[in-house]
Amino acid sequence: MKRIWGIFILLLVVFGPASAQTTTGKPKLIVGIVVDQMRQDYLYKYADRYSQDGFKRLMNDGFMMKNGHYNYIPTYTGPGHASVYTGTTPATHGIISNSWYVKSTGKSIYCAGDSTVTNVGGTPGNGQISPRNLLTTTITDELRFSSNKRSKVVGVAIKDRGASLPAGHLGDAYWFDSENGEFMTSSYYHAELPAWVTSFNSKKLADSYLEQTWETLYPISTYKQSIADDNEFEAPFIGKDSPTFPYNLSELRGTNGGPGLIASTPFGNSLTLDFAIAAIEGENLGKGNDTDFLAVSFSSPDYIGHRFGPTSVEVEDNYLRLDQEMAKLLSYLDKTIGQGQYLIFLTADHGVADVATYMESENVPAGNLNTSYITGQLKGYMAAQFGEGDWILNVSNEQVFLNEKLARDKDVDLDDIEEELARFLLRFRGIKEVYTGTTMKTSAFEEGRAHLLQNGFNHKASGNLLLILEPGWLTGGARGTSHGTGFTYDTHVPILFYGWNVKPGSSTRYATVTDIAPTLSMMLGIRLPNGATGQPIQEITN
Structure with missing residues (x-):
């Protein structure tokens, strides 16, 4: 017996306790990350300058489905967020676009619009928001139901639809008000802003970020994955003759949406992360006896991508900076929640097409309808x-x-x-x-x-x-780009799990974003969202 105990103690000394990636029970916190307009290839395209602590940590220590896709048309932000969190497609969950025409009224409806509610904080024009147009439950709803609503759910994004749809019908959601530069909610969620949100808003961080100049993180000559900074394919900001660095944000904000300008810069990602961390602390997420859920959508890559396109220095710089924000988030979660005690998934709500006029200049079939x-x-x-x-x-x-x-x-x-x-x-x-x-x-x-x-x-x-x-065709203008099709540049997005009970690895098997919610259901041992059509990713759940 002494010999057996000696061997056991020796093994503990040599190998330490169980891997931080594998724990018992359930995770203290789930962090769902949606990067708006992130194509799968961005994980590789800029990898030589990603740090070891951001995207590479998720890829190396997590499990990635390399051939993950959207399985419907149209690939837009509203349907994308809804599909990730419901585990089904627009045919079932009802969010068929960002906005759509309603035959009975002759008017259009916004995917997260709700005329029965009012703004709480922010300004009235940005406050009529709720998830009522979403026809099914979400994984966040099912988590709340599974714990008799003891689990907390918070959705955070610059875009209201990127916050409200992931938070589901039972969670809280906060989004950025482009008019006054603060985070807000609606009367669907609260009668008044929680104290921690008011405290965050009092810091006026958006104004602080917009006092800066957006310059490239590294010397611009080193941005080898992008075409020339000055070109005819990108859309410049109003008041600036060319789409070129540097961008003096304090000068540009007056003619480019005021506080809303931050959404079109990487500082929008920084502000979103600041608020997400404030939400963890303000709501004590991950500190109770039940699993909590933070749904974070980084909206700025979409604004930047639409204006400048995927071959731009601006998009490359955005992802190099976002990599640093990911490293910051992971470090924070390690310290406050504990390694192996939280579960992350990362995906995107859609991809993006190359600028059609740029593709035409390279003799690739494309065009604008x-x-x-x-x-x-x-x-x-x-x-x-x-x-x-x-x-x-x-x-x-x-x-x-x-x-x-x-x-x-x-x-x-x-x-x-x-x-x-x-x-x-x-x-x-076309x-x-x-x-x-x-x-x-x-x-x-x-x-x-x-x-x-x-x-x-x-x-x-x-x-x-x-x-x-046709492939490469858009319904846009000569500058900038868009998305929405069923071609791979719009459908192929990251599907990456990291942390609690996730073993490192990857697979090239075809998977869809509607598999994310069922995978979480199986991992947590809770009910599937009630309209789910996706399947659990067995490489992760087994």
């Missing part, structure tokens, strides 16, 4: 084929909404109109495929782009015609 011109052509064609009338009610999100009442009044078969217009639209350069709403409702597509489109199709809310553009 003139939707105003096509809408005019549609209206003229309808009048010629079916008689005068207000046939086209709305064209948005690459969908066409027809006047179904007018079709009934004129005794014209709606299916025939849809098929005729689908054939007409295919005449235009449009690859057109599907009718009737086809989406009556056919089951198991693969391909039609399958992705159907996963984003809502029988009540989606349009009569749904367009898929």
